Amino acid sequence: MKTHDQLEAEQLKALNALLPDDISLDSLAALATLPVMRKGALLQAQADNPPFGAVAAKNVATIFQSPGPIYEPGGTGPDWWRFGRFLTAMGFVPGDIAQNTFAYHFTPAGAMFESGARAIGVTVFPAGPGNTRQQAEVAATIGTTAYVGTPDYLGAILAKGDELGLDLSRIKRAAVTAGPLFPKLRQAYEDRGILCRQCYGTADVGLIAYETTDSIDGMVIDDDVIVEIVTPGTGTPVAPGEIGEVVVTVLNPDYPLLRFSVGDLSAILPDTSGPKRIVGWRGRADQAAKVKGMFIRPEQVASLMTRHPEIHRARVEIGFDGAKDVVTLKVETEESGTDAIAASAAEILKLRTQIVAVAKGDLPRDGVLVDDQRPVEN
Numbered sequence: 001m002k003t004h005d006q007l008e009a010e011q012l013k014a015l016n017a018l019l020p021d022d023i024s025l026d027s028l029a030a031l032a033t034l035p036v037m038r039k040g041a042l043l044q045a046q047a048d049n050p051p052f053g054a055v056a057a058k059n060v061a062t063i064f065q066s067p068g069p070i071y072e073p074g075g076t077g078p079d080w081w082r083f084g085r086f087l088t089a090m091g092f093v094p095g096d097i098a099q100n101t102f103a104y105h106f107t108p109a110g111a112m113f114e115s116g117a118r119a120i121g122v123t124v125f126p127a128g129p130g131n132t133r134q135q136a137e138v139a140a141t142i143g144t145t146a147y148v149g150t151p152d153y154l155g156a157i158l159a160k161g162d163e164l165g166l167d168l169s170r171i172k173r174a175a176v177t178a179g180p181l182f183p184k185l186r187q188a189y190e191d192r193g194i195l196c197r198q199c200y201g202t203a204d205v206g207l208i209a210y211e212t213t214d215s216i217d218g219m220v221i222d223d224d225v226i227v228e229i230v231t232p233g234t235g236t237p238v239a240p241g242e243i244g245e246v247v248v249t250v251l252n253p254d255y256p257l258l259r260f261s262v263g264d265l266s267a268i269l270p271d272t273s274g275p276k277r278i279v280g281w282r283g284r285a286d287q288a289a290k291v292k293g294m295f296i297r298p299e300q301v302a303s304l305m306t307r308h309p310e311i312h313r314a315r316v317e318i319g320f321d322g323a324k325d326v327v328t329l330k331v332e333t334e335e336s337g338t339d340a341i342a343a344s345a346a347e348i349l350k351l352r353t354q355i356v357a358v359a360k361g362d363l364p365r366d367g368v369l370v371d372d373q374r375p376v377e378n
Contacts, residue, residue: 002223004276011226014251018258028226029237031259036235036247038261042204043068057255064108066203074111075254081108081206082222083116083199089212089220090197091173092146094121099139101127101149101157102178108203109178113148116207122146129153132160140166146173151181151198154189169193177201186216200281202262205250209278218269218277224251227278228259229268232285232369233298234306235259240270243367245285245298246278261285265367287370289318291325291351298369300348307344310335313363316349320374328354332363 002010008028015031016024025031045053051063051071062074074080092098098117104110104126114124125142127135129149135157138144147154154174161168174189174196181198189196199210200219208227209219221227226249230237238244246264250257265282288297296316305311312332319326329345331338338355345353 001275007223011223011251014224015226015249018251018253018256031226031228031249032230032235032237034235034259036230036259036261037257039068039070039204039263042260043070046071052255055255055257059254062108062111064111064203065106066108070204072108072203073255074108074115075252077254079116079119080252080254081112081115081201082224083112083201083207084119085116085222086197086199086207086210087113087116087122087175088120089210090175091195091213092117092120092122092175096122096145096173097125097142098122098146098148098175099125099127099135099144101129101135101147101153104128112201112206113175117148132156133164136161136164136166136168139168139171143170144168145170146175147171147194148175150179151176151185151196152179154194154196155185158192173197175199198280200266200278205248205257205260205262206252208246208248208262218279220275220277225249226251227268227276229266229278231302232265232287232367233300233302236302238267240268242365243267243279243282245367267367282367285367287368287372289316289370289372291318291327294350296327296349296351296370301369304329304341304344304348307348308333308341311341312360315363315369315371316353317371318374325374326354327351328356330356330358330363332360333357334360 012028042053057073059076060073061076064072100110100113102109102113117124171194174194176198186196197211201207207222208225209221211219228237228247229244230247232245243265246262246266247259248262249259263285265285266278269277288295301314301316305314310333314331317328338357342355
């Protein structure tokens with residue numbers, strides 16, 4: 001196993017090989033000097049220069065489309081999205097038969113897992129989603145040993161198998177993603193002798209992190225990506241353990257993405273003795289809320305903090321008093337007056353805003369900058 005220093009040295013070398021000749025970084029921390037690309041910018045870039053925008057994709061074998069629409073390439077190399085590393089880490093071995101229930105059309109999820117499975121010698125049944133009765137019948141007939149798909153759909157297949165009196169006991173592993181894996185669901189699979197582990201990835205960047213056979217205490221970050229956790233709406237890294245926006249740099253020369261925000265919230269696990277890990281999904285970083293026809297976005301809150309360095313942390317809370325929406329800006333500051341902050345808030349948010357000063361440490365460290373607390377019906 002590589003040490004942290006060895007891995008960082010290799011990643012820095014690979015990163016500099018992807019940068020323009022006039023840019024060279026002396027550490028991974030120096031990534032924070034480069035701008036963050038968010039999905040809105042990628043959408044616009046692809047509209048201006050289809051299909052992939054300004055990123056020069058090479059060795060493209062397939063093109064996929066995800067909601068947005070955003071277009072993603074699929075490369076020619078084996079395990080191009082790196083999902084084989086997750087499958088290996090959770091015990092998939094040559095000779096396994098994996099029933100892949102992810103879609104094979106438009107979006108790349110099915111192809112991502114199939115390429116990973118084939119790269120490690122696993123046989124794949126490309127089932128795709130749906131047709132639960134057929135899924136159960138096929139699994140019993142061909143002797144499926146492993147499931148690939150969303151966390152809950154395996155339960156539906158197993159229930160249908162029980163209903164039909166089919167033997168699905170050869171299924172021993174379940175590789176899941178794209179939905180919540182609740183502890184009770186994981187335990188239900190364990191009770192049937194099925195090891196269930198989850199990974200985290202996206203159509204844009206491929207595999208980001210994954211659980212292993214031995215541990216579900218966070219997810220191991222893949223060696224070929226650099227994960228930063230930043231204050232939402234900014235490119236400023238937060239401290240280990242603090243929740244923020246997930247920004248990923250993909251060290252893939254075929255399709256390099258530098259400081260790409262996947263739009264999620266997570267945190268780096270602090271003081272891990274083994275490989276660097278992140279906690280699971282903690283929500284969406286895009287917390288935009290509409291008030292009186294105006295959007296309040298995390299970027300605006302971040303801009304306010306940049307303008308006023310006396311603010312340690314800020315959070316907009318949006319409520320409803322029974323007659324109208326109420327916008328409150330809570331700021332951690334040691335300054336006694338907030339008039340200057342109020343003036344900046346009015347300029348940046350363009351809404352009537354109440355300012356509430358709180359002590360340092362009072363605001364939650366949950367990555368939320370815009371908290372819409374209004375009842376759904378309003």
